[in-house]
Amino acid sequence: MQLTESQQAVLGLPLNASVFLEGPAGSGKTTAAVAQLMQWLEQGTPGETILLLVPQRTLAAPYESALRSPQAVAGGLVQALTVGGLAQRMVDLFWPLAAAQAGFAHPHDPPTFLTLETAQYYMAHCLRPLLDDGLFDSVSITRNRLYSQLLDNLNKAAVVGFPISEIGQRLKSAWVGEPGQLRVYDDVQTAVDLFRRFCLEHNFLDFSLQIEVFYRYLWPLKACRSHLFSTYRRLIYDNVEEDTPIAHDLIREWLPQFDSALLIYDWDGGYRRFLGADPESGYTLKELCESSIQIETSLVAAPQMQSLTRRLSKSLSARRVQVEEDEQNNSLAFEAVEFDLHHFFPQMLDWVCERIEHLVHGEGCPAGEIVVLAPFLSDALRFSLMERLATLNIPTRSHRPSRSLREEPAVQCLLTLAMLAHPEWGFLPTKFDVAYAFMQAFEGMDLVRAQLLAEIVYRRKDGWPVLSSFEAIRPEVQERITFLIGERYERLRRWLAQSAERNDELDHFFSRLFGEVLSQPGFGFHTSLDAGRAAAGLVESARKFRWVVSSMFESDGAALGKEYLLMVQDGLIAAQYLPAWETPAREAVLLAPAYTFLMSNQPVEVQFWLDIGSRAWSERLSQPLTHPYVLSRAWPPGRPWTDMDEQAYEEESLYRIVVGLLRRCRRKIYLGLSEYNEQGYEQRGRLLTVFQRALQSVQTSERRSG
Numbered sequence: 001m002q003l004t005e006s007q008q009a010v011l012g013l014p015l016n017a018s019v020f021l022e023g024p025a026g027s028g029k030t031t032a033a034v035a036q037l038m039q040w041l042e043q044g045t046p047g048e049t050i051l052l053l054v055p056q057r058t059l060a061a062p063y064e065s066a067l068r069s070p071q072a073v074a075g076g077l078v079q080a081l082t083v084g085g086l087a088q089r090m091v092d093l094f095w096p097l098a099a100a101q102a103g104f105a106h107p108h109d110p111p112t113f114l115t116l117e118t119a120q121y122y123m124a125h126c127l128r129p130l131l132d133d134g135l136f137d138s139v140s141i142t143r144n145r146l147y148s149q150l151l152d153n154l155n156k157a158a159v160v161g162f163p164i165s166e167i168g169q170r171l172k173s174a175w176v177g178e179p180g181q182l183r184v185y186d187d188v189q190t191a192v193d194l195f196r197r198f199c200l201e202h203n204f205l206d207f208s209l210q211i212e213v214f215y216r217y218l219w220p221l222k223a224c225r226s227h228l229f230s231t232y233r234r235l236i237y238d239n240v241e242e243d244t245p246i247a248h249d250l251i252r253e254w255l256p257q258f259d260s261a262l263l264i265y266d267w268d269g270g271y272r273r274f275l276g277a278d279p280e281s282g283y284t285l286k287e288l289c290e291s292s293i294q295i296e297t298s299l300v301a302a303p304q305m306q307s308l309t310r311r312l313s314k315s316l317s318a319r320r321v322q323v324e325e326d327e328q329n330n331s332l333a334f335e336a337v338e339f340d341l342h343h344f345f346p347q348m349l350d351w352v353c354e355r356i357e358h359l360v361h362g363e364g365c366p367a368g369e370i371v372v373l374a375p376f377l378s379d380a381l382r383f384s385l386m387e388r389l390a391t392l393n394i395p396t397r398s399h400r401p402s403r404s405l406r407e408e409p410a411v412q413c414l415l416t417l418a419m420l421a422h423p424e425w426g427f428l429p430t431k432f433d434v435a436y437a438f439m440q441a442f443e444g445m446d447l448v449r450a451q452l453l454a455e456i457v458y459r460r461k462d463g464w465p466v467l468s469s470f471e472a473i474r475p476e477v478q479e480r481i482t483f484l485i486g487e488r489y490e491r492l493r494r495w496l497a498q499s500a501e502r503n504d505e506l507d508h509f510f511s512r513l514f515g516e517v518l519s520q521p522g523f524g525f526h527t528s529l530d531a532g533r534a535a536a537g538l539v540e541s542a543r544k545f546r547w548v549v550s551s552m553f554e555s556d557g558a559a560l561g562k563e564y565l566l567m568v569q570d571g572l573i574a575a576q577y578l579p580a581w582e583t584p585a586r587e588a589v590l591l592a593p594a595y596t597f598l599m600s601n602q603p604v605e606v607q608f609w610l611d612i613g614s615r616a617w618s619e620r621l622s623q624p625l626t627h628p629y630v631l632s633r634a635w636p637p638g639r640p641w642t643d644m645d646e647q648a649y650e651e652e653s654l655y656r657i658v659v660g661l662l663r664r665c666r667r668k669i670y671l672g673l674s675e676y677n678e679q680g681y682e683q684r685g686r687l688l689t690v691f692q693r694a695l696q697s698v699q700t701s702e703r704r705s706g
Contacts, residue, residue: 016259028299029264036236041075059242060238084207091111099111118544122195161245168186272599275628356392408538441525609661620650
């Protein structure tokens with residue numbers, strides 16, 4: 001591994017030092033940390049004594065890749081953990097020491113750890129009667145979003161470090177709008193209190209309870225500290241700026257106990273603020289380290305990209321960066337930008353796809369080095385881009401962590417087939433759902449033939465869904481559908497009929513359906529890696545749901561599989577499964593929301609920014625039940641959130657996202673601009689203004705030089 005002089009300075013520090021390594025994204029800090037990890041192992045440090053701490057498990061990918069390489073020295077397993085993962089392990093290990101004190105009703109029974117999905121399910125279980133009676137009746141959001149925002153409030157209280165009893169009051173004290181919203185915050189407090197009592201009664205631990213039990217009840221105990229201090233002797237803590245205040249508090253107390261430690265901090269980070277990240281709190285850890293090193297030179301961006309970053313930094317905020325560049329550097333900056341103005345949104349998409357085709361087929365740029373970004377990636381936008389690029393023979397992939405399971409086409413197919421295979425559960429899919437499932441299930445099946453087949457074979461008999469045989473169809477219609485499709489349909493129909501006799505658990509059903517039928521030659525999932533990943537996520541989700549919920553349903557005889565399908569139909573948000581974040585084996589253009597790409601922390605050659613006139617690049621998401629800034633440690637309780645605060649937030653947010661994207665681009669960005677957005681409305685957002693101001697400054701400078 002070839003290291004720069006600044007990176008080698010990290011390795012040259014004393015073995016027992018604590019080091020704070022800081023700098024911009026792309027300067028090689030993680031590479032230096034990986035080299036430090038490998039050096040520790042080569043010097044004989046047992047791997048199990050090294051704690052690799054990250055705010056999000058996916059950020060440990062560079063370390064795990066190095067540890068899997070042939071050059072890695074064998075020496076024990078290095079632990080890559082988040083503070084949440086560490087908390088869960090400690091709660092599981094020391095449960096008897098904290099259960100009674102924390103208020104659990106059955107301290108002698110083992111705990112049950114809830115995933116995001118199962119926590120939403122139990123939140124729904126608690127609140128459904130109250131919602132039917134009018135709780136949150138003035139809030140117009142889907143129930144799954146309601147549940148996730150309530151859980152987010154609980155999580156914020158835990159990671160910031162204030163009691164959940166203060167959630168409603170903190171939100172109310174910051175509100176300056178219509179008085180009716182205050183009643184919504186009262187409902188928020190009612191809901192979180194009810195859910196917390198439910199969890200304590202049943203020994204359930206969602207993320208917030210795991211953090212609270214660990215930090216409030218276990219961390220102060222000598223037994224817990226002795227175990228952690230003796231187990232982990234060296235620390236690498238990457239992306240400190242993306243972690244929460246409670247994580248920083250933990251490391252602040254723990255740091256003196258490590259033999260050596262390396263803390264890595266990205267300037268202008270904090271993209272996970274909506275999840276509780278606190279960059280300011282993280283930076284205070286620098287004071288506790290014996291040494292600090294700054295690495296400022298980018299190893300990713302070309303000179304023109306670096307010049308563009310400096311120029312836009314000045315346009316975004318003159319207080320942040322004072323740029324003094326000559327005319328040559330001004331021109332150099334905008335060699336890294338290409339844009340074109342279009343009247344309508346589809347014209348912009350056509351231009352983007354033409355440029356991608358030229359890059360891939362004309363210039364030989366790998367498709368995997370291209371990313372298409374938007375503030376939000378709607379289903380319509382995702383479909384339009386994928387279809388356009390598919391006709392150009394360019395592979396694509398997309399990733400949206402907030403996308404619910406039921407929105408994935410492969411998952412919709414599997415869910416519909418599960419309903420057909422279990423008629424006793426009482427689900428009655430529409431004929432369109434069945435036709436769509438056929439289109440996904442059979443290779444080469446178009447929507448017209450899928451609808452024709454569904455119209456003929458799908459019936460409701462005595463209130464139950466039934467699929468009839470292909471052989472019963474009139475010969476002339478069989479020919480229209482084709483006998484090849486008919487043979488595949490019969491194979492699927494017989495398999496579904498036989499599955500009813502096996503009475504498999506739902507996750508086993510999904511796994512067998514994928515492996516024995518849908519992934520076979522001639523079926524729709526055979527060559528689709530995206531379908532395989534979606535199916536794997538569904539299987540894991542259903543399995544974890546069964547593990548957590550089965551005991552409750554065994555007592556009352558309810559169908560566990562039916563409950564899971566009901567939950568997914570309600571818009572269950574998928575938990576984060578690591579395979580969905582891993583880079584696929586094939587090269588493909590990535591379509592993603594801007595923040596999702598930033599949190600993956602992977603540089604690319606070329607970026608396309610869509611719809612730069614949209615206000616969504618800087619505006620905060622509408623969340624009527626929560627507020628990431630008001631529920632942060634930096635916000636004084638009782639201080640109102642005003643329009644000036646909102647404007648300051650937008651400026652700060654836009655600065656971070658623009659600079660973060662530019663620092664993760666090696667060569668060039670393409671700006672997609674249309675006068676009318678996806679919904680047909682004219683737009684003039686803050687990001688567009690920034691680029692206009694920067695371009696005008698360059699033109700003015702060029703006129704002066706002329």
